[in-house]
Amino acid sequence: MDFLPDIRSDTSTHVKHICIIGAGAAGLAALKAIVETAEYEAGSWVPVVYEAREDVGGVWLPSLPTGNPPATPMYDSLTTNLPHPVMAFTSFSFPPSTPLFPPASTVLAYLKAYVENFSLTQHIRLNTSVKDLHWDPVSCKWKVELSSAQNPLDYDFVVVGNGHYNLPRFPELPGLPKWLAEGKAVHSAWYRHPDNLGSTVLVLGGGPSGTDISAEMLETARTVIHSVPGAPAQDDHDGRLQRRGRLVELTSDGHAVFEDGRRDAVDYCILATGYQISFPFLEPHTMPVQLPPPVPPLPRELCNSEYHVFPLAKHLFPIQSTFPPTSIVFMGLQKRVAPLPLLEAQARAVVRVFSDPGALDPTREAVGIVTRYEELKAACGDDQLAIAKAWHTTPDGEQFDYRDEMYAFAGGEPRVVVADWERDMYEQKGVLRAAWRELERTGEADGWVKGVGEGGNGEWVDMMKRLLRHAEKQSEQGIEELSKL
Secondary structure, eight states, rough: OOTOOOOSSSOOTTTEEEEOOOOOOHHHHHHHHHTHHHHTTTTEEEEEOOOSSSSSSSSOOOOOOOOSSSOOOOOOOOSSOHHHHHSSSTTTTOOTOSSSSBHHHHHHHHHHHHHHHHHHHEEESSOOOEEEEEETTTTEEEEEETTTTTSSSSSSEEEEEOOSSSSOOOOTTTTTHHHTTTTEEGGGGGSOOOOOSSSSEEEESSHHHHHHHHHHGTTTTTTTEEOOTTTOOETTTTTTTTEEEEEEEEEEEEEETTTTTTTEEOOOEEOOEEEEEEOOOOOOTTTOOOOOSSSSOOOSEEEEOOOEEEETTTTTTSSSSSSSSSSSEEEEOOBBBBBHHHHHHHHHHHHHHHGGGGGSSSHHHHHHHHHHHHHHHHHHHHHHHHHOOOOOOOOOHHHHHHHHHHHHHHHHSOOOOOHHHHHHHHHHHHHHHHHHHHHHTTTTTHHTTTTTTTTOOOHHHHHHHHHHHHHHHHHHHHHHHHOOO
């Protein structure tokens, strides 16, 4: 994969070159969709994926916690927070007998198998990063500067799939800069496993990583304080895991101060506070890093608020005046979704527009963007930052409606429609994960999945339904035992 030649010998106008940035899930989904088109089969589309790292897999490819930032924030114990039948590409299932909530190594193996199964290897160049990307109005092409080439290369289309779990987000918090400088605080991007960081460790952030790290740190710390904005104060594990609300200050004398006035002595702080949307290969004149102005009208330039990219039609296509909105796409920006099947649906919409730019109606899309803005404004008021934070956050049910919309827009037969079981099992993901962890604790997990999937995906659906019934029964038994006390 490292020695794929750059194909530039065919200068005929009917050949379109496609640059895909990143060989994580987004880039791989885009590449598969492209190589399945009639244009690719006819030789008129030539895709190349550029991956900065040594292998495919994106965030799922492990690395040491070195560099600033590290190549991936993945910690050693990471498992999926979705059951794999829900999170898998619809065109490619996890192998039979896979643990329902698999570890990261299994997901990485799955993505590598995806590459092999669909013969994508020949189009991927590893150890090659995109250093600069800009639109050339003279040639009407994207100029792509690579780490492995002396001169920029021309591309007709660009798929941006570099991922958004790389550049750590540090909260604006009084006292935090001093703690960071003194080595008393670190972002979770550098966390890999629980070390002895002191008697009392504070974990800031209520997402999956914050929850996982809080539980893990009980292995080495006497007390773990987990700060989650809006959460009520409570203690678990005989008081060793203490939950607090919003953190408002880290003092110079080693205390954490919370919005309810509580003040706790803390030895170390781990910041599970998320990541900024970042495109280091795009210069500020192409995409300024700033909040967009209030709408309407839509801004004439594309903006990166570090929380959202605006304005994008269908969360993909940039509606602005500098370059054709059908020449570049930004995949995988939505949060709180099952990402792989959503990326698959986006990829189908992308190849529709690359094939037929007229399929995208900028006026209609602009109306849709303004409508969404007005809806969020009604909820957030005139707070532009709050609107930015909410823009790519997709409520549970809407992600499936969005996937259906992408497939309907893409057209083609057979048309893919999100199955009811996907919606149901996503809604029950918390119950399923808790039940699965209990099966792992009791040593029963392997027996539950042994052979499941050999007869098709329907076996996984039946297994998850059975696990939900099991969890309900266990809950009823627990309530009955408590009533006897």
